[in-house]
Amino acid sequence: MELILKQDVQNLGFKDDVVTVKNGYGRNFLIPQGHAQLATASAKKVLAENLKQRAHKEAKVVADANALAETIKAIEIKITAKAGGEKLFGSITNIDIAEALSRGGQVIDRKFITSGIVKRTGKYTASVRLHRDVIVELPYEIIAE
Secondary structure (H helix, E strand, O other): OEEEEOOOEOOOEOOOOEEEOOHHHHHHHHOOOOOEEEOOHHHHHHHHHHHHHHHHHHHHHHHHHHHHHHHHHHOOEEEEEOEEOOEEEEEEOHHHHHHHHHHOOOOOOHHHEEOOOEEEOEEEEEEEEOOOOOEEEEEEEEEEO
């Protein structure tokens, strides 16, 4: 089943992508939730026209995302957590990284940060998706209190 995504769907695609999914996933989840619409011939023509008109606006958005990426790379992130030796009492998630970024002056929504769950001290990297074409690898360090 071919669908046109109306919004970003994690692990599937971005807004205005034409994706092929299994019939049940499209019929029972994506279409009723308003995440997608059927990719008929007329819908594809409308999508192509909209993408053509939006292409030059997209260049400015990508440039802004690249500028934000450079400022984020300059921020040094050190997260302190209670630990016994190298093992943490609890864990560090993307929520903690988003809070550390906001303390550094850049507010990024936590759903755009992918880091996994970290349970030990040390140096790690997280990926921050600022745009569909701009993904930044962000190094951070976890220090025991």
